[in-house]
Amino acid sequence: MLVERAYAKINLTLDVLGKRQDGYHSVDMVMQTLDLSDLLWMEEMDQDAVIVDATAPHIPLDHRNLAVAAAELFRERSGIRRGLRLKIEKNIPVAAGLAGGSADAAAVLRGLNRLWQTGYSLDELADMGAEIGSDVPFCVYGGAAVASGRGERIHRFTHSLRAFVVLTRPPVFVSTADVYEATLPEQYASAPASPRMVKALQEGDLERVRQAYTNGLMATTFRLYPEVRALADRIRTVTGQPVYMSGSGPTLYLLLPTQSQAQRTYNALRGFIRDVHLCRFTPV
Structure with a gap:
């Protein structure tokens, strides 16, 4: 069994620059990770499926849950068809603008990369994450970054402010x-x-x-x-x-x-x- 943390984020800036032809909006944002986090337990199982349990009520436990979507995408890309039992301890408020679902998806990508020793780089995991949701690439990296496009283009930077x-x-x-x-x-x-x-x-x-x-x-x-x-x-x-x-x-x-x-x-x-x-x- 493996445990991975999923960290919340806040937007320090969020500028809407216009509407794109694909229906999304172009944005430019500074995002910052907080130490508020969910905990995800991942364990292999014999059954060829992803089974999820969560401590928070009223969240989907099927493919609508971004953590499940991340696990299915990872299994498809890696070619590893082992089953996965996933438990999510929710501490990040749900549907709150804190990227809780995206953070969970990012944690699954990082965790399965360790669990199954697939050797993907963070950049490769972030590319996978972009197929799941716009905030997932940032959540793969964490820290501080400027996000642009739909939010999936990440330009990381460092700073020492611990507000x-x-x-x-x-x-x-x-x-x-x-x-x-x-x-x-x-x-x-x-x-x-x-x-x-x-x-x-x-x-x-x-x-x-x-x-x-x-x-x-x-x-x-x-x-x-x-x-x-x-x-x-x-x-x-x-x-x-x-x-x-x-x-x-x-x-x-x-x-x-x-x-x-x-x-x-x-x-x-x-x-x-x-x-x-x-x-x-x-x-x-």
Whole structure:
């Protein structure tokens, strides 16, 4: 049996640059891995199948689960037809803009590469991941990166900032497809914010990171889901801190410089929000 961690991510920038001919949108994003993670146990079995169990309710256990899709794709590409029993311990909130499903898929690709000693490079695993979902290639690598195209083109970089992050997930389901479809052309960015964000991260300047933050979907999500906007306003009032959104939401987060400040913020939010997480940037 083998265990692999699947790390959540947040978007520090998300610029929508336009709509592509294939129906997807061109985006430019800075993504950062957090130490909030799922755990995946992988074990061979005699039966020629992928059987999955998960601790979170209401997630699919068939090919609609990206971890299952990753296992099936890996078996097909490697030619290894051994069966796999997969258990997913979910700690990353589901459908939250944190790439939990994509992170699980990436963990399966990395884990099976170790379990079956197939010797694929991370780049080869990321190429496989791009066939499963746009966020999977980033999740294969982890750390920090600029993602472009549909999100599958990854340009990795390093920095030393270890900011603390307090995440809150409102009890609202947000449709990513609906948010993108409702984003108007006048909301598209004329130029990406990623160069500014990368510079701020590499200089270790949290205040400049806060200033460089942008999310071209936030206004649309707030318009379509006013309860998310209302929670963001309440968090801002209670904490006195700027509030950010990851992906298309609904997860909101705060960036804080010290663990003590992050802990106080976490405690304050726990007073009126059930789903709150205290974590930090990690290079993985």
